[in-house]
Amino acid sequence: MKYLFSIALIVLTQHTFSQTVTGNWYGHADVILGGTHNNYLTELVLKQKGNEVEGVMGYYFRNSYQSFIVRGKYNPKTRYLEIKNIPIVYFRSNSKMTVDCVMDFEATLTVSKIKSNLRGYFMRDPRYRYTCPDLTVLFTLDPKEVNQDSAIITATASHVIWKPAAEDVVVTVDAIPVIKENTTPEEIQPFEQRKTFIINEIEVESDSVRVTLYDNGDIDGDVVSVFYNKLPVLNKQVLSAQGTNLYLQLDPSKNINEISLFAENLGNIPPNTALMIVNDGAKRYELFMTSDLKMNGTVRIKKKRPVVISRQ
Structure with a gap:
């Protein structure tokens, strides 16, 4: 009986864990256009309350880093996550001029004994299908425990440009x-x-x-x-x-x-x-x-x- 109870407890624990997207995620996004190009390094801090999620998303693109507060929906039954209206820098932008593509993030949670992933896409607005390509996205959960509340509360939207070649930039x-x-x-x-x-x-x-x-x-x-x-x-x-x-x-x-x-x-x-x-x-x-x-x-x-x- 103890053996069966232990198995049931393990299964229940794994099942419960698999229903949430709360955590710290990191990964990459690739352009879908004539092959894939690993252009964006991404990170995501999420906290889930019921079917609602809130958090902070950030990404590195060439010489810049952008972060912003996000809110979205998550369905625990289907493990489907959706976050709308995310500004993603157009992948052919240069360091002097950037153009944002407003995209929706859609992903599905998968869980194994080794790791948890959010696999999906940054989906373009149909009106810009000829200019902004979709991006494939793969996030992996960081197993280290970090206080999501603190990260979300202290977060602000930011856009940081890293230009050490400029004469007026002082590296601390x-x-x-x-x-x-x-x-x-x-x-x-x-x-x-x-x-x-x-x-x-x-x-x-x-x-x-x-x-x-x-x-x-x-x-x-x-x-x-x-x-x-x-x-x-x-x-x-x-x-x-x-x-x-x-x-x-x-x-x-x-x-x-x-x-x-x-x-x-x-x-x-x-x-x-x-x-x-x-x-x-x-x-x-x-x-x-x-x-x-x-x-x-x-x-x-x-x-x-x-x-x-x-x-x-």
């Missing part, structure tokens, strides 16, 4: 990883004992870059440390589908700056792999990194020289 010191002056030899020695494997070399226009790291492929528990010019700037970070951001200033005394990935483990599927996105405010580079217990995957960054036009 606390936004830049602090390279410890008193780094000990014990911290650097394991890094120096491995070979440096140059994966790519890129040219940037800015004096600073934003670096975002994701696990590439299956989320298998990869743990990495990041070294910048052979000094540690990020220690033992678990890679996931949720990005980890670093803001790095280029060293003007060096012709080449190096970002290296140091594998702390090999995960469940060797080698240790990551997707590194480097953004200088004008251009975005997607780099597929790999490292293991013998080599450090490294990207070289050069500052683009200004073009000098001689007058004759």
Whole structure:
């Protein structure tokens, strides 16, 4: 009898959990137009009350971040979620001029023992079917418990542009990883004992870059440390589908700056792999990194020289 009661309790618990969309979700949205293009990194904080939901939605698009308060409907029986009138930046907009497409978000909740997903679409207004393509969306629930009430209450609509190349923009010191002056030899020695494997070399226009790291492929528990010019700037970070951001200033005394990935483990599927996105405010580079217990995957960054036009 106890065994049957335990099974019933587990089933009831899973069933109850599966009916709610309350939580913190993260994912991506892809353009449906001649193939897919991973253009938007999305996040969503929701709180459900009956069939009503409210929360905050945000997304990164190229060099900007937008967030806004949302309200919608959720049907626990069909697990169908709908949020209307969401302004999504047109995917062909540039950094100087953006155009919003007002879209409706429609998704269905799926739950497994491993994870929970909201899978659906940003649907365009039929009046703009020739200009604003639909977006496929996949959200994954963050299992970490965060106070949704606090996130929703303190949220405000915002539109932030990240332009480090502009002369009048000052990058605050606390936004830049602090390279410890008193780094000990014990911290650097394991890094120096491995070979440096140059994966790519890129040219940037800015004096600073934003670096975002994701696990590439299956989320298998990869743990990495990041070294910048052979000094540690990020220690033992678990890679996931949720990005980890670093803001790095280029060293003007060096012709080449190096970002290296140091594998702390090999995960469940060797080698240790990551997707590194480097953004200088004008251009975005997607780099597929790999490292293991013998080599450090490294990207070289050069500052683009200004073009000098001689007058004759």
